[in-house]
Amino acid sequence: MSDQKGGKRMKKTLVRGIAATTLAGLALVGAASPALAAGAEPNDVVIVDEPDTSRLNDVYTFAPLGIPVLGLIRSINAAPGKLLPSF
Numbered sequence: 001m002s003d004q005k006g007g008k009r010m011k012k013t014l015v016r017g018i019a020a021t022t023l024a025g026l027a028l029v030g031a032a033s034p035a036l037a038a039g040a041e042p043n044d045v046v047i048v049d050e051p052d053t054s055r056l057n058d059v060y061t062f063a064p065l066g067i068p069v070l071g072l073i074r075s076i077n078a079a080p081g082k083l084l085p086s087f
Helices: 002-037 069-083
Strands: none
Touching: none
16 A cells, blocks of 8 residues: 555656656746847848946945945945834
8 A cells, every 4th residue: 555655646746856847847938039029130230329327426326345335335324224123
């Protein structure tokens, strides 16, 4: 009797594994479909223009080493209030 239960359990596990593998495969194919459908012709040239950065020279966007200075100062000032409970 225990062999029957073990066989059923193994069969159930195998069916679940196959179903999970099938669903994962379908999800991957579904996710790749838009990329595959948009295939550009080999002779097409894509031209990408540079972004407009003319207004990015003010004090709020000054970022030496890639860190915005005013944003860093505001984050440091706000940290104690977020970490400590307010009474």
